[in-house]
Amino acid sequence: GAGVSQSPRYKVAKRGQDVALRCDPISGHVSLFWYQQALGQGPEFLTYFQNEAQLDKSGLPSDRFFAERPEGSVSTLKIQRTQQEDSAVYLCASSSGPKAFFGQGTRLTVV
């Protein structure tokens, strides 16, 4: 596709509910990243894939967070048993070199 596509754009989850966020990167981009952005802050790195391999997951805040990219294209970020502190915008980015391009993000609100 022309750009990075994320869905849903908005998600409201009840505390304790599981959620799945989808990212469709730019076609041909090998690298895919997930970031979390709290209000008034810069994006914080969560995890990084090169093709289907998850090379760095050091930013995942807890074992409730899980990401996968099984076929090296579309990626899913799953959050289990959501908590209020998980409320944020989740950004996906892809790159084929040093420059990363972001999708529109998913705004997650946990109530």
Add this chain to the structure above:
Amino acid sequence: QKEVEQNSGPLSVPEGAIASLNCTYSDRGSQSFFWYRQYSGKSPELIMSIYSNGDKEDGRFTAQLNKASQYVSLLIRDSQPSDSATYLCAVNGGTDSWGKLQFGAGTQVVVTP
């Protein structure tokens, strides 16, 4: 201490003037440096990248990098109201962490007509 530091602003700039944004970083091994523009409620948009010491110009934007001082800056010339946004400085750690960007908290720029 955050690894990438920016003044939060807001930085108020008269239309037509130069906006000057600063960023410092702590990792001396950092290789690549980026400026992203983020409008309220939107995603970050890449506007400049710089990899070596010196200046890089692209239209009304100039990025400046000084690795010895661990400092990167962005100048916006002839500022327009459409430049009003938050500007994020991002630093890439190097070839062993190629994809991992560290962002500052952003500087809010307000261009006043």
